[in-house]
Amino acid sequence: MIKIVYVYGALLSQYGEYAALKYLEARLSDSGESVEIARMTPSDNLELSGCDLLYIPPGTERSLLEAAERLAKDKSEITSYCENGGLALLTGNASALFARSISHFSGDTTDGLGIFDMDASVIDARRYSEFIMTSDRLPGETIGAINTSIEFESAEMPLFDVRFDAANILHIPFEGAVRGNVFATQLIGPLLVRNPALLDYFCAEMCGHELPACSEDWHRYALAGYSSALATLKKESGAV
Amino acid sequence: IKRILIGGLFANDVAARLLFAGVPDNRLIVKPNLDELMAALYEQAVGNIYTLTCFTDAPKFTKRLKGAAV
Numbered sequence: 001m002i003k004i005v006y007v008y009g010a011l012l013s014q015y016g017e018y019a020a021l022k023y024l025e026a027r028l029s030d031s032g033e034s035v036e037i038a039r040m041t042p043s044d045n046l047e048l049s050g051c052d053l054l055y056i057p058p059g060t061e062r063s064l065l066e067a068a069e070r071l072a073k074d075k076s077e078i079t080s081y082c083e084n085g086g087l088a089l090l091t092g093n094a095s096a097l098f099a100r101s102i103s104h105f106s107g108d109t110t111d112g113l114g115i116f117d118m119d120a121s122v123i124d125a126r127r128y129s130e131f132i133m134t135s136d137r138l139p140g141e142t143i144g145a146i147n148t149s150i151e152f153e154s155a156e157m158p159l160f161d162v163r164f165d166a167a168n169i170l171h172i173p174f175e176g177a178v179r180g181n182v183f184a185t186q187l188i189g190p191l192l193v194r195n196p197a198l199l200d201y202f203c204a205e206m207c208g209h210e211l212p213a214c215s216e217d218w219h220r221y222a223l224a225g226y227s228s229a230l231a232t233l234k235k236e237s238g239a240v
Numbered sequence: 241i242k243r244i245l246i247g248g249l250f251a252n253d254v255a256a257r258l259l260f261a262g263v264p265d266n267r268l269i270v271k272p273n274l275d276e277l278m279a280a281l282y283e284q285a286v287g288n289i290y291t292l293t294c295f296t297d298a299p300k301f302t303k304r305l306k307g308a309a310v
Binding site: 019229232 | 249250251252253255256257259260265270272
């Protein structure tokens, strides 16, 4: 039985990122794996024993601050899980939840969980860009978008090397953070929907083995969507 | 609605999502190229045609309509 703990899916619901959970469930189930999804609400106490993936989806900047306050009660449970090699994925603004602090341009500051050696700031401006990124820890080229008002000051190991930043919003060639098996990126897409190789990577990490090839129609469309979007971004970047 | 034609850069992504929503694959016609999409539309559509577009992309569709004064 594969257990995915999905944190605050209703509160942190942005740009259809919940679809990544649908894809995880389908990819695992289609491969013959039994899947349990534990959907955590802010009033729940997180219980991570037996968890194979802790997945925290992105939310708006406003909902993120509420999520940070609600998750404070679970800090020791999440910290212990991460320090003991637990697999975790945070996408979009959720990355800020694992920072030491989240400061808001209004002057307020909220404590993060402090899993990562970084601080987050909500600025009074929005940035959007499409990306191609690569990582030593992940397969292939990853595509996605960043649409956020959050910036990071980080001493953490970056997750990605930025290969193409269409609107040149990052100004640095790195993005995200990774420590052990905890992966955080500001990319959205939904990330696991638009990147079938990443979907397979996280499924394999959960199962402890590679999944068999998927012959489902949705996966065929997902692969075609990835290929066409990557080709378009590469053309835009001048790489082809 | 007998057929759903899907066009544009994210045509395949939309097709995958419609499958998850329970729409049978044999009702989908996926044409990322908009000219090919319009050709399929004029060749296969019968009766009323309902259109959903991203607001910024609507002109890409409307300017390809026959007789469009764009």
